[in-house]
Amino acid sequence: MSGTNEGTFEALRTQLREAASTFADGPDALEGILLGMVDDVDRAVREPLEVFPVCHHSPASAVAMARRLREKQPKVVYLELCEDMAPLLTELRNCRLPVAVQAYATEVDGFPADWAPLSVVAPITEASAEYQAIAYALDTPGVELVLVDRSSDHVFQWDARAEQPAAPDDPEAPPAEEEAALHGDAVGVEIGDLRPRFAELEEHLLRHGRVRHWSEWWHQYVELPLGDADHDTYRQVMFLIGSLFRRLAPGDPHRVRVDEDRERHMWTRMREHLAVTGTDPADCLYVCGAFHAASDVEEFGVHGADTFEIGPRSGTKWLHGLIPSSHTAIEAQFGLASGSVSIAAALWTKNLKRTRVKPYRLTGQAGTKKTAPARTAPGKTPQPVPQAPTADQLTGFLRRPPVLDQLDEAELLGWSVDIVRAARRNGYLASTADAIAVFQTSILLAGMRDRARPTPYDFQDAAVTCIEKDAVPGRRDVRRLVEIMMGGDRIGQVGYDALPPLARDVHDRLAPLNMKLQQRGVQRALLDIAGRPELEACSDVLWMLRYLMPQGAARPIMGERRLGERPIQESWDLALGTHQRALIELGYEGVGIEQVLEQRLRRTAYGPQATAAVVLEAVEDATLYLRSRRLADELGTHALAVLASERSVDGAPEVLRRVRRLLAHYRTSEPVLPSWIESFVKAGYAHYCTLLPTAFADEEATVRQVGAMLGFLFSMEGLALSLGCDRTQLELAVMQSHxxxxxxxxxxxxxxxxxxxxxxxxxxxxxxxxxxxxxxxxxxxxxxxxxxxxxxxxxxxxxxxxxxxxxxxxxxxxxxxxxxxxxxxxxxxxxxxxxxxxxxxxxxxxxxxxxxxxxxxxxxxxEPKDAPRADRAVRAGGRRGAVLPAAHPATCDAVATLLGWDGAWQPEIAGAEGATLLARHPQTAAALEVLMATA
Incomplete structure (x- = not known):
């Protein structure tokens, strides 16, 4: 093949050399760049192991991939994806796309501690070339799928964050949308990150292409022309674009080194696999980003140099799983224009209908239509189509003027009617006149941008101009309505069988609620625990989820959990489907929520910033949610050590509040107090007595904190004295306070x-x-x-x-x-x-x-101090003292008997005798008056 294609691009080289001499007024760097691009394309085309360049979430790449896989039917597919993510790919059939393959590590070994937790995600959509390759390899017998990119551990080993200062968060930045935050703070890894890394080049392309952002430029000048291109043309154009962006990339040494090391890593892995299995390179297909396909490293190719050594992984233990993704999350993480992935998905569907290409889908894939496998004659297997010698398709493609698509009035008219209908549903005062205006404005904008057929981006601009006039009446603006109309923000879902054990256990334990827990949105759960005692176990799970998961995943509406109390009825708002990623990431920390909660409590209590109040809170949570006396005693003993090491009184109010609560709980639920809390009260009494004079004199100690110290000393005084403390210590501390x-x-x-x-x-x-x-x-x-x-x-x-x-x-x-x-x-x-x-x-x-x-x-x-107490009581209450004995004769007889009063009741003078009785016993009269006042 090498000899056949030796002079394939010689004509193109000659034309570019002449163009460089004409425009640059002589051979210089421009000629080197242009001819170097042709050399990159020629080298990639000549490679015996077929290189298939792609761009992430590109419908043109996905269609070309599906077409090529059916033609070539390779036996081995090498895929640019983290090599440690391979075991998770089989679980994609249990999910609804888009989802992301994730590598996660909570405890780091070999990386800075402030990097934890580490997370790497690789989002996968149906309209992506990588999904076509994965579906083909997993569902075709005899085909092997090999991931050849660096591991998740090497992603962080090669990270430059340790060399750069952390950028402060922007306090004025708008909060991220819920769907845009599905990936969290994970590092994104995708096939084919194809975008100019030279800011001036991107600005030049956008300005001359008359577009607003890169996604629109790619859609107009790459996606549409390559949608119907043959295999050779598609490959050569993608090689050329990748070479151009590579040669015009800024000279960031770290980024260049990482890109080249990734290419060296992938070719080293492929040669190792070929050497071990003895596979013919002609039966293989290498799927990678166009940026890496046009590589000039020495390790490039089957016959490249074996000079790259892959370093060992760190001691970090990585866990792998699948998390839900969405179009918005992909756009936010990779800097794409809003709605671009949804528009790409709509274009993918349109390309399939136009080209009649049959895509690959995993058998049993959730959320997709079932497709019957291709039938072959009995005893026969499909044979790959032999590859013809590659011809120069690039010259003709570059010289051919752009094909102007004819205006599809029916499609544009349908868009205009649909957006007006959607706008009216969302509160806009849109009418038929607005639909006509959007239709005409779309054609006008397309003409101003040198295209005969309006693109979705032209239509979006026209809709915003004609409908969104002064303000947004509802929650969604017109731009968002267009994105929804073009396909919407599809949100993926991880199926039950693909969930980690912890998540499956949560679903199983909440099964008595009879709810669709994987469904997105908020659902109301009513728990009549008194009538159905088995629901108390569900209540325990919900309270632990409320503690562990983000706010809103499990929110109590009615009911609360307090020490020593049992629930009777509860009402919850559950959104576990919306927060599925958080539930899955809990599964990386343990096999059960009790284990994860215990680990979290230990991590909090033994953290470097833990105070006595924080440790006591962990003790209370262990008792409240886990009902674990063992863990509470362990953390309580640790709280004693933390309190002894504190030299400030900042946490005194919280310590007082939590110790009182724990003491009240143990006194009502335990026969004896735990030894740790007795020791804590004893040590706390001596500790706060020692700090009291200093706290009174310290200007930074607030009156609330000093009051809490005194509250601890006075309220715990009885227990502390019974445990051996000396009250003289408190008296001396008060005397020394000034x-x-x-x-x-x-x-x-x-x-x-x-x-x-x-x-x-x-x-x-x-x-x-x-x-x-x-x-x-x-x-x-x-x-x-x-x-x-x-x-x-x-x-x-x-x-x-x-x-x-x-x-x-x-x-x-x-x-x-x-x-x-x-x-x-x-x-x-x-x-x-x-x-x-x-x-x-x-x-x-x-x-x-x-x-x-x-x-x-x-x-x-x-009141006069010398006045009798009974007289003051009678004056305060009028004739209440005289009426009181007659109104309650039995009580008065009992009190009189206790006081030694003997006498019979006389109704006509009962009031006078009552007054006399109160006068003789003023203290009893005052007590009775207080009793009646409170009654």
Whole structure:
């Protein structure tokens, strides 16, 4: 074959040499580029192992591939795809395309830790040449499919991220659409990334082609001309384009080295396979991107040099699976124009009808029509068509003027009517006149761009111009409506049989819900656990999925999970089909969701940034979702060590909240407290006593944090003392505290009251002194803030806080009160929002319940101190004290018996005797009054 094609492109070389001399005014670099392109094409054509150049998701490449596979029927197909993804390709028949083959690693060995998790995806659509090759190889007996590209591990070994600083995220960037985020942060690997890497070249092509983006240029000047081209013409044109983009690529050393190493890797693997199997190269087909097909590395070809050594893989353990993909996700990941993949899919369908080429589809492929296999005579096998000597088809193709397609008025008219109908459904005020305008504008735009037949991109621009005038009334704009009309954003789905074990286990355990979990969209699940106890297991799975998966995958509408409580009824919004990728990636971390959840909790608790509050949260989650006492004890012991190593009080509020919750749970559900929580309370008591003086003096420690420390010390004091702690340590810590900030000063006063070192009368006197000092009035709201936070460690001061606020409103004149009133409100709202209910409840108990009683009401703190308690109670409640015994005689008899009162009831003087009884026992009268007020 080499001798036959020796002078194939000599005529083309001569013409290009003359053109270079004419345009460049003499031989120079232009001649070298043009003649080098012809040499690249000639070398690729002469190669004994047939090289088939493709472009990713190109309908022309897919049609040419299907046609060539039926003609040649190769025995071995070499495919440019990561070699470690080969075992997953057989699972494609259990999926609905488009899907992506994924390699995933959560724990890295040999790569920077901040790169984790590592992910590589290779999306596959039906209108792609790689799918045609895969379907042919997997469904044709005796055909071997060999993936020859670098492994997923080498993708990151050759990555240049370690040499480049991380780019900061753009805070103003719009959020990615749900379908565009199906691939996540994965690195995309595709066959045939064919796009100019020279910015000036792409700008030149777009400007002279009168198009807006690269996808439109490719559609107009490559897809349409090559849609009906024969095999030789298709190959030579793709070789030429790949050579042009390769020779005009910018000189990025790393990228050039990676591209060349990939080519060396692929040819080395192919020669190794040929040497081992003894396959004739004429029976093989090498499918690769046109950029790599026109290669000039020494390892190129069957007879190339064996000088490239493939390095070993790192110690990273890679997991492989299939994840759903979509047209939008492919466009977003590879920088294609919006809607280009959908338009390519529509063109693929049209090409199949026009050329009558029979495509290959995997047997049982979901989402496609079943095609009967080609029938052959009994005892006969289809024979490949012998390859004819390659002729120079490139010269004629380049010299031939572009073929102008005739205007298909019926097709364009149908598009115009359909887009108006879709626009009206989405809120646009479109009419028949708009359909006529879109039709005429499409023809006008095509004529301005030197094409007789409007392309989908011309039609899209015309529809936007004529229909979308001022604003978008609905969720979709006209450009998006055109994309949907041209084929829409097809979203793939991974079938049950292709799911990892964890995902299948989730589907099996949720089967009692009788829901289509693989269906996209939100579905409502109702769980009557009281009536169907078997649904409690489904509830456990849903709560774990809510913890592990992104927001929206499993969202509770009714019901909550708390420590020590059992669910009765729950309602959930499930979107597992929409978040199928996240569920599949959970399967890479373990074989069950319990295992994955335990790993996540351990990773969180033992992380370098873990605090005592974070570890306690992990303990609570282990108890709440896994009901694992073993794991909770292990993490609780670790929380003790983390708390001992902390030197700040930032997490004190969270520690206090979670320890209280865990203590309440263990006291009600366990016969004895776990040893770890007893040790935690004991160590925490000593730890916070040690840090208390420093926290009071530290300006960065907030009053909320100091209040939480005191809350831990006072609320856990009884348990800590029973475990051997000494109260003297707390008293010394309070004595050594000397705060300057007003809110912390008030907090210290509250602590002294709790310890008995300061009486309420002294505390009231200090507040009165502050109100009487004009210099201290601006800081009075901050003192009140401290008193509010003091309700955390000393809740018995609630009545005093109400008194302090009431005195401020009652004593201060408006010119003094109004300026700091906003500060008071904002301080209480921001710093004491969780403590406000306690104040409101106490105020409701102290203040009268009716407006009419307000005039006669006397605040408890203003009552004469020498007045009998019974008289004050009778005055506060009117004749309630006298009526109370007669209204409840049995209760009064019991109380009288306890007090040693003997006497018979006399109805005419029952009220007087009741009043006398209350006067003799004022404490009992006050208790009865409180009882009646709360009742």
């Amino acid at each position: 705060p300057q900030e007003p809110s912390k000063v008030a907090l210290l006063w509250a602590a002294q009251v709790q310890l008995g070192r300061l009486s309420r009368e002294d505390l009231r006197a200090r507040c009165d002194e502050l109100l009487g000092n004009p210099l201290a009035l601006p800081a009075y709201p901050r003192y009140l803030s401290g008193f509010v936070h003091a309700l955390e460690p000393v809740p018995a001061l609630a009545d005093f806080v109400v008194e302090a606020v009431s005195n401020a409103f009652g004593r201060l004149p408006d010119p003094v009160l109004l300026p700091w009133l906003p500060t008071l409100v904002t301080t209480l709202r921001s710093g004491g929002a969780d403590l406000a209910p306690l104040l409101i409840r106490e105020a409701g108990r102290i203040f009268p319940g009716r407006l009419a009683a307000l005039d006669e009401w006397v605040p408890p703190w203003r």
